[in-house]
Amino acid sequence: MTLLPFIALSVVAIAFALLLVLNRNAVHGALCLVVNFAAVAVFFLMLGAEFIAVVQVAVYAGAIMVLFLFVLMLLNIQGQEGGLEQKPRSQILIAAVLGILLLAEIGVLAPLAAGLGGAQAAAVPADFGSPRLVGLTLFRDHLLAFEIAAFILLAAMMGAVVLAKRRLA
C-alpha cells in the first residue's frame, strides 16, 4: 500500500479510462473498461477490501461488461459513430469546460477531504474487509437497504425482460 504501486496502478486506470472515452470502437472501449475495473479491483485489495475486490471482478467485469458485450455483439452497431470530429463544436466545448471545472473543484476539495481522512490509514482489525465482517455489517446495520437493493434488482430484471422481449405479434 505504498506510493509506487498506487501511482503505477492509477496511471493504468486513468489511461484505460481515457482510452474508453476516446475509443472509436465500442468493443475495445468495453475491454478498456474491463481493464480499468481490474485496476480498481486491485486498488480495493490495496485498501484491504478483498471481498469487495472479488465481487467487483465477478459483478462488474464478469456480469455487467458481458452484458455490454452481448448488446454490442447482438446489435452489431459497429462503427456508426465517427470519432470525436463530427460532434457539434458546442457540445465538446461545454463538456470541456465542465470537465475542467470539475477537476478544479476536486483539486480544491482533495486537501480539504484529506483533513477528514487523515494522512495515516486508521488502525483496522486484521480481517477488515473480509466476507465475515462485510456480511455482519451488511445484515446487521443495513438489512433494510439490502432488501431494497433486492427489490431494485427484481424490478430491473422484470423491466429488462419486458422491454427487450420481442413482441411476438
Added chain:
Amino acid sequence: MAWNAPVPFASWVMLSGVLFSIGAVGFLIRKDPIIMFMCIELMLNAGNLLFIAAARYLGIMAGQVFVFFVMAVAAAEVAVGLAIIVAIFRTKSTIDVDEMSGMRG
C-alpha cells in the same frame, strides 16, 4: 517523496475525482449510448473507489457495504438501460442519442 511512503487519503480523492470527471466528460462527448453507459459505470466505479478508500481511512465497514449496494444499483441500471437501447434499436434501427428526442415537450 519516498516511494514507499503511505498513500495519503487526498490522493485517493484525487484519483477517484479524475476517474469521475473522465467518465462525466466522456458521457457528454460521446453520442453512442452504450459508450455513455460505460462512462456512467466508470463514474459509479470512481464513487466506489472513494467509498472504499474512506472506509479504509476511517476504519468503518459501512463504506464497503455501500459499495455493495452501488453495485446492485449499477447492475440494475445497466440491465434496464441496455434493454431500452435494444428496444430503441429494434424500432428506429439507430441508437444515436441526438435522434432520440421524441420525448421533447
Added chain:
Amino acid sequence: MGAEQFQKHILTVITFLPLAGAALIALIPRRATTAIKAVAFAVSAATFAISVPLFFWFRTGTPGMQFTVDVPWITLLGQQAIRYSVGIDGISLFMVLLTTFLTMIAIAGSFAGIKDREREYYALMLMLETGMLGVFIALDLVLFYVFWEAMLIPMYFIIGVWGGPRRIYAAVKFFIYTMAGSLLMLVAIIAMAVMKYQATGVLTFSVQELYGLEMARGTQTLLFLAYALAFAIKVPMFPFHTWLPDAHVEAPTAGSVILAGVLLKMGTYGFLRFCIPFFPEASLAFAPVMIALGIIGIIYGALVALVQPDMKKLVAYSSVSHLGVSVLGIFVFTLQGAQGSLVQMISHGFSTGALFLLVGMIYERRHTRLIEDYGGIWAVMPKYGAIFIIITMASIGLPFLSGFVGEWLVLVGSWLANPWYAVLAATGAILSACYMLWMLQRVLQGPITRDENRALKDLNFREMVVLVPLVAGTIWLGVYPKPFLDRMEPSVDNVIRMVQTAGVSSPAAYQADAAAGEEAR
C-alpha cells in the same frame, strides 16, 4: 323522549335530509321525471317543514348558541381537535330558514325550466342545500370550511351544465374566484388553531374557544385580511364582484335564485360570525375601508345596473348594490346597523329570489333576457305585472315592504357612526328606484311593439304558488319585522359589544347608542 331527542338533533336532521333525498333521487330511473320532481319537492318541503319549528322553539333573548350538538369527529395530536359541533343563534337561524325556504321554492320554480338531465339536476340542488345549511350551522372552523367548499361543487355543475351559452366560462370563473379566496381563509384557520395550541396547549377549531384569541396586532390584521378576502369575494364586494353577473346570466333560473338568495349571504354571514368576533381590533381598523367599499358597491352596482341591456345582469348588479348596504351595516358596528344588514340579507333573499324567478318565467316563454325584446307585457300578463311591481317596490325599499326595514336600520346605524356614510348610502335608494323603474317601464309598460309578446300567457297556478310565498314574505317582513328583530337582537348585540369593548377608539356614538339601548329595553 322522541320529541326531545328530535329537538336536540333537529339541525343535523335538517342538514342531511336533503342529502338523503339526493341519494333517493339518484335511485329513480332517469325517465321518470315527474317522480323525480315530486320527490325533490317533497324532500325540500319536508326540510322546510322541519326547519319552521326552529323559528318557534328558538328562545328569543339569549345571545348564545341553541340546538347545539357537539360530537368529536377527528382527533389530532391525541386531542379531539375537530368536532362535529353545530348550533344556531339569532344570526344563523334566519339564514337556515331562508335556505330551506328558497331551495323549496327554487326546486318548485325549476319544474318547467329544466328539460334535460332532471335527475342529476335535482340531486345536485339537494346536495347544494345540504352544503349551504352546513355552512350556516357549523360551529367548528374545519366543519365550516368543509361545507364551504362542498357547497361550491354542486353550484359549479348547476351553472356549468344547465347554464346559458357562456356557462363554462362563468362556472369556472365562479369556482376559481371563490376557491382562491377561501384558500387564504384555510391558511388563516390553521394559523389560528396553531396559535391557540401554542398558547394553551389545547388544539381546537371550535369557534367558541377561538373567540378572544390573543394575537399580535400584525398577525390579527393579516388573518383578518385573509378571512375578509374570502368573504368579500363571496358577498361580492366592489372589486371582486365581476363573477356575479356572469354566474347569474349563465345560471339556470333556480340556480341564480339560490346563488343570489343564499350563497351571497354566506359572505356577510361570514363577516358577522367569523371576521368581526375573531379580530375586533383589526375590524375596527379596517372598518373605514370596508365601509368605503360597501358604499362604492352600492353606488357602483346601482349605476352599472342602470345601463344593463340584460335583465338578469341588471338584477345581478342590483344584488351587488343591496349587499353593499348589508356590508355597510355590518362595519358601522352599531346594533341597528348589524340588525339592518341581517334584515337586508333576508329581504334581499326574498326580493331578488322573486325577481330571478320572474325573469326566469318570461325567459321560459320568450327565451330572451334582453329588455328591448319586451314591452307592454303588463297588458297581456296582468298577474305577472302586479307581482313584478310589488317585488320591484320591495327591492327599492318602499316602506311596509321588506327592503325598507333593512335599508332604514342600516341608514340609522351608519348615521350614528358617521352622517356622511348614511348620506352616500341613501343615494342608493334613489339609484335603485331609477334602474328598477326604468326596467319596469321598458318591460311592462308602453305599447306592445313585438307580436310575440302579444301571445304571452299569464302565470299559471304553479308559478303563482312559487311567487306568492315570496311576496307574502316581503310583506310580512315589511309590516311586522318584530319577531325577526327580537330573535336576532341579542346575538348581534353580542357581536357588536365584542367590537366596542375591543375598540377603545370607537366613536362616542356607540356608547350613546349602547347606553340608550340599555335603558330603552
Added chain:
Amino acid sequence: MIGDFLWLIPAFPLAGVLVNGLLGHRLPRMLSGTVACLAVLGSAVVSVMGLLHLLQTPAGQAREIHQTLFPWISTGSFQTSVSLMLDPLSAVMACVVTGVGFLIHVYSTGYMAHDPRYHRYFTYLNLFTFAMLLLVLADNFLLMFVGWEGVGLCSYLLIGFWFQKPSAAAAGKKAFLVNRVGDFGFLLGMLFIFAVFGSLDYRVVFDKVAAEPGAITATLTAICLLLFVGATGKSAQIPLYVWLPDAMEGPTPVSALIHAATMVTAGVYMVARCSILFVNAPAALLVIAIIGAATALFAATIGLVQNDIKRVLAYSTVSQLGYMFMACGVGAFAAAIFHLMTHAFFKALLFLGAGSVIHGIHEEQDIRRMGGLMKWMPITGFTFWIGTLAIAGIPPLSGFFSKDEIIWYSLAGPMGHWAFWAVGVVTAVLTAFYMARLTFKTFHGQPRMPEEIRSKIHESPLSMTTVLTALAVGAVFAGLVNIPEAIGHRLHLPENSIAAFTHFLEPSIVEKKEAALLIANAAGNAPVGFVRPAPHVDHALELPLMGLTFVLALLSIALGASWYVRRPGTATALAARAPALYSLLLNKYYVDEIYSAIIVRPGMAFSRFLWRGVDVLIIDGLVNAVAWFFGIASRLFRVVQSGYVRGYAAGMLAGALIVIWVLSR
C-alpha cells in the same frame, strides 16, 4: 271612546284595496265602484266624528287622541310603533282628504265608466287614500314616511294608469323618481332627528325642542332644510316641481284628488306639523318663504301661456302651493292650512270641471280648439266659473279669505316683508288673469271645435255634475270658516266665529304671536342677516290692502274678457310681438331639457362608462389577463423540455458542480 276607532280611518280604504285588488275583476263594475266609494265614505264619517269630538273638548283639555296599533321596528334604542294620532291639524287634513276623496271617487265611477281596468283604478285610488290617511294620522315621522312613500307609489301607479301610452309611463316614472329625490332629503332629515333627539315620535321631539327653544338652532336649521327638501319633492316646489305638469297624463279625477287636493298638500301639512321645529330655525323659514314666493310667481307666469286645460290648472296648483309655503315661511302656518283647505275645494272643482269638459268633447284637451261650451255644458260652465272666481280671490268666495289672509300675513306675519307682499299681489293678479283666460277660451267666444264633434258634445252624466255642484257649494262657503278679524269686527260678528279655524288649530300649530317671540329669540343668536323681528304694521292697513287686491283681480278678469271674448285675436298678436318671451314661457323655461342635460344624460353616460370601462375593461380585463399570463408562462417553459438528451446531461453535471461547490464551502 273615539280613541279606539282611529284605526278604522285607514282600515276602511285598506279593506277597499283588498276587496278590489284581489276580487275586483270578478265583481261587476257597479259593485267594485260602490265598494271603493263606501270605503272612503266610512273613513270620512269616522274622521268627521273625530273632528266633532275635538271641537267639543273644552279648550283646557289636550285636544289629542292616541292609538298605538302594534310595534313596528324596535332595535336597541330605536323604537317605533305603528300608532295613530288625531289632533286638530290631522283631523282637518283627514276630513279634507276623505271628504274631497269621497266626492272624487263618486265622480270617477262616472268618468272611468268604460275603462277596461275599472277595478284596478279603484284599487289604486283606495290605496292612495289609505296611504294619505296614514301620512296624516301618523304620530311619528317614520309612519308619516310610510304614508309619504305610499302616496308617491300611488301617484306613480295612477299617473301611469294608462301604461300603454309611453308618455304616461314616462310621466309616472318621472313623478316617482322626483318624489324619491325629495324623500331622500326627508329620509336624511329623519335620520338627523333620530340622531339628535333619540326618537322619531312627534311628542318626544316637539317637547324637547319646546323645552329649551333656540338651543340647537344650527342643527334644527339643517333638519328643517332637509325636511323641506322632502316637502319640495312632494309638493312640487321650485327645484322638484317638474313632475306635476307631466302628471296630467293620468286620468283627470286622479289629477284632481292627488295633484290638487291631497298629495301635493302633504308637504305643507308636514311643515305645519313641525312648525315648532321651523319656528326655532328662522333661516329655514326664510328659505321656505323665498322658495314659496318664487314658485308662486314662476308657475303663474308659465300658466299664462299654456294651451292644455289641465296643464294650466297644474301650474296654477304649483303656484297656489307656492302661496301656502310662503305663508308658512312668514310664520302664518294656520293661514297656510286654511288656504290648503279652501284650495282643495275649488282646485278639485276646477279639475273635475276640466274633466267633464274633456269627457264631454271626447278627449280633446287643447283650449284653442274649444270655445263657447257654455251652451252645451251649462252646469259644468257655471261651476267652473265659481271655481275661477274663488281662485281669483273674489269675495265672498273662499279663495278671497284664504288668499288675502296669506297676502296680509306675508306683510304682517312674524317673518313678513313687503317683498313677499308684492309677490303675493302680483301672483294673485296673474292667477286671476290666466284663470279668466282659461274660462273665457273654453266656455265663451266662438266654438273652435271641428264640425263633426259639435253634434256629439254632451253635458256630463248626473254622477259627475252633482259632485261639481257639491264642490261649488264647498268652494263658496269654505271661506266663512275663518273670517279675518278686520272684516269680523267691521261686521260685528260673534267673537267665536271670527278666525274660528285658526283658533281651532291652536294646539297643534305654533300661534303667530308665539312664533314671533320664538323667531326673535332664535334669530337673536342665528347669524341670518335678512331676518329681523317683524315690523309693527298696524291693523288698520288690512282692509284697504284687501280692497286693493280685490280690485286688481276684477280688473284682470275684465282684461281677460276683453282679450279673449270681444277681440279674440289680441292675445296672439301680443304673443307675436314678443316671440322669445312667449316661446320661453310656452316651453316652461326649458327646465325639463335643462334637467335631462345636467343630470340624466351625464348620469347615463357615466354609468355606461363605469360598466364598459371599469367593470368589463379593468376588473375583468385584469382577471383574464392573469389567465392569459399563465398561458404564456406555460408555453415559455415548454421550450426547456428540448428532448436533447445530452443537454439534460450537461445540465445535470452543472447542477452537480454547483451543489458540490455549495456544500464544500
Added chain:
Amino acid sequence: MSDTLFTWIASLVKAVLVFAVLMSLVPLLIWLERKVVAWMQQRIGPNRCGPFGLLQPMADAVKLIIKENIIPAGVDRVTYYLAPILSIVPALAAFAVVPFGEPVTIFGRTVALQVADVNIGILYILALSSLAVYGVTLAGWSSNNKYSLLGALRSSAQMISYEIPIGLAVVSVVLMAGSLSLKAVVDLQRDSGYWLVFPQLISFIIFLIASNAELNRPPFDMAEAESELVAGFHTEYSGFRFAMFFMGEYVNLVTVSALATVMFLGGWHAPFGLPEIPIVWFLVKIFAFIIFYMWIRATLPRIRYDLLMAFGWKVLIPVGFLNLAMTAVVVTLAADRAMPLLTAVNVTLAVVVGAIIKIAGRRVERRAPRLAPVPEAGG
C-alpha cells in the same frame, strides 16, 4: 533469508510446479479422453504413435504449432489475439487456491501445499470462472463470422446461466464449512469424518451437471458442436491459437475436478481406513472425476439448446435454492448433529428420486405410441 523473502520464493516455486504439472497433464488428458471414449464405443482409439498411442497428442501438438496461422480478413485484430489468452489464463489462475496436501516443513519452515491460501478462495474461483466467458465471447465476435458470433453468444449465455447453480452448490458447502477458504472445507471433512459428498449429495449432483455445462463439454457442447455450428466460436482459429483453446478447455477440466475433490471428496485425505499418502490420493480422486466426465461425454446425447437453458434455469436453480435453504435450516438449528442428519436426508431423497425416475421411465415406454400398422394397399 527473511520470512517475507522465503514466502515469496516458496509461492513462486509452488506456482511454477503447479503450472508445469497442469501443462504436462493436458496432452495426457487428450490422449486419455480419446482412449476412454474409444474403449467405451468398443473401438481401439489412437495406438499408432508410440506405445498405446501415447505420443498421439504430441503429434497433434506439433501439427498445430507448425500449421500456418490463417487470420481471416475483417477480423478485429486486438480481440482476435486476446481471446485464446483469455480462455487459458482464468483456468490456470483458478488452480492457485486449490490445496493439494498437508502443510510440509522444508528447511525448518512449514509451507502450505497451496499456492495462495486466500480466505476467499471459493469466491476467487467463481470470479475467475465468470471471466472465462470473455474468451469465448471475444473469440466469436472478433472472427467476423456469422456462425462463430452465434456460437459465441450461445456458449457464453450457457456459461453465464450455469454459473448460478455452481454458485448455489458451492454456497451450501461453504455454509457447512463456515468459511470461504478451501483449506477450511478440507479440514471440516477431516475433522467431522464425513466427506461432504454424503451430507451435500444434492449439491454434489448439481455441481457435476453445472460444471459440465460450464466447460461446454459434450452433453452441453451445443456451441461448438461440429454438426450444428461448424466449430462454434473457434471456427476461424487455427494453428497454435486453436490449440490454446483446447488447452484452456482441459485445464479447466482439471481445475473443476480438483475443486470437486476438495469440496466433496475430502481433498487429499485417504478414504476411510486407508493410509494417508500426501498427493497421490488427491490425484487419484481428480482422475476419477475426469474419467467420469469422459464417461458422460461418451454416453449422453447432445441436448437441444433451449431445453439446456430451460433445464438450467427451471430445474437446477430452484433445486439449488431449496437445497441451500434446507442446509441453512439444518445448520442453524442442529449445528452439532448437522452431518448425520443431512446425510440421512440427502441419501433418502436421492433414493426416492432415483426410484421415481425409474418407474416414470418404464411407464413412459409402455405408453409410448405404437406406430399404427400400415393399412394394406387398396381395400
